[in-house]
Amino acid sequence: MKKLKTLLSGIVVTASCMQLQAQVLQPGSDKAILQTKQGSIVELPGFLTEKIDKINYQKIVLPGPQFIISDDPEYIRVPEAIALKEAVVPGAVRLYLYNVNGVKEPAKIDRKIIAVLKNTGKQTMHLRMLKYSSQKPSLNYFQIGKQGLADYFASNGSVVIRSIAPGKSISIDEKLDKHIVKYDELVHGFYEFVIDQPGEISVVQAAPGTPVQVAADKIKNIIPFGHANAGRGIFGVSNYKVLNDKVVDTKDGVVQLMLADGATDPWVVGKESHSGKIAKLAGNYGVMYDVELKWKSTDGKGLALVTWNSRSADNQWCGGMAASIVVSGGLFPEGIIQLPKDRLVTKKAPEAILIQVFKPSADGSEQTIKLKYSPPGASCLPTPLIFIPIDLK
Missing domain, CATH: 2.60.120 (Jelly Rolls)
Incomplete structure (x- = not known):
């Protein structure tokens, strides 16, 4: 895969939450988000950073097919x-x-x-x-x-x-x-x-x-076999179910779901049969993530979901990011969204791609956001999924 920046990796299934800093949208950004078409780019000056609180989650290995990748x-x-x-x-x-x-x-x-x-x-x-x-x-x-x-x-x-x-x-x-x-x-x-x-x-x-x-x-x-690229061999995990530990509440501010970073979400391992060596799938390309996030709004705000090219400064291969995702309904219908939808790639901050805007329930009760995600080939990882409380009025 076109040059992936690999972070720390380890064998864990529970993602840890790092309390870092509260991110606040600049005045007018709520309106800019609401005026953006689904899958299109919205500029969020001074907002996008990797230092956003992470959502704690559990990864459950689901039954799935024998999984083979050829990229090495x-x-x-x-x-x-x-x-x-x-x-x-x-x-x-x-x-x-x-x-x-x-x-x-x-x-x-x-x-x-x-x-x-x-x-x-x-x-x-x-x-x-x-x-x-x-x-x-x-x-x-x-x-x-x-x-x-x-x-x-x-x-x-x-x-x-x-x-x-x-x-x-x-x-x-x-x-x-x-x-x-x-x-x-x-x-x-x-x-x-x-x-x-x-x-x-x-x-x-x-x-x-x-x-x-x-x-x-x-x-x-x-x-x-060389370990030079994303991976090659047959791997033991093909499907994950992702469930958050704590309900996301709009009153708690901006949070992000971090998948396929090699640290919070370690790379899956397998075997390359010709050499007999253990293979590591750097990027988890081809692995399917079935995400279900519980959320609620105790302050009446909605929840905007965006992503961005967080690794644009890493090297010449990370200058663009393009992906596709399946998202449940909100202000826009549920379905498959190419990211971005109206151009080839997004480049760097302040560019973000709007995936969906979720509306609060009338009584503030819990709802479920569903996503189908797989790390996008040819793009550097991770592709953070950022949830932003916004005023829909």
Whole structure:
């Protein structure tokens, strides 16, 4: 993934709250937020900082699919090579593919990058796609990252069942088999499917036009595992449920939910089977967070939800941020929101992106905010989710 700044990491499941400093909107910012369209940028001068009180939460590991990611190496420098190879068992599988044609020696050449599934069982394998997201290879990593997430969230899968004979291989995404990937172009795929035989998943770079079965049978060299990028291997966590310890109350001021920072929310771990080494998924890309936050308003204020590019100053790779999220209803309807919706990226403070504005209940009783979040590929992390009490009158 395009250069991620990694913070401290550890093995914990309870996020700690750091009492830092109260953040207050400048005069007129309430009005500016309310005049902003959902998914659009609103400027909040003097407000955005990482030093905002964090929401205490619990992460519950939910049952989920076997989870495989291919992003190490991100740039495949070898003309014909395997960037990932992992065994899977019958059941559900999630595969996140994030690789680039990096061949430049002795010359920059066209390639294809495909995800291959081999049936290693003794009976015919049947595959059905549960969720599917595939974009045309591109140099526009930010667009691919946020569009890929949005398409995954929106996908309803397929009723088509594909059959694979024992010992045979197919391309998991038939579109990728037809794409020509030019130098430095990103191949991005997000798939969740179910199989009924044991199998083997490989990510292969080969010459355009190479049949899938030929690539699977003839290409044997596996690129060494390097820990150079976000991750590679099969991981033990694919889905989290996030629940706050204490009800968020508008009277207590601004708070933020911090996910995918490597400290408050540690990286998940797994195994890279070719080397046998423990793998750390720096960024938790492809992990799904099902968030449920309890909140109330004892002072009659609403709650605006925004995010921003908190790492814009880190390095040249962090100059923009783009994401997608699913949010429950408020002043705007519930649904999938690309962040930002009306331009490619947000850059830096004072820019914030408005995700939703939640209205207080008439009697001040508790309500639940629901979010579906996954760390956005191609953007630096974290992407803080900031809840701002605002006057809706």
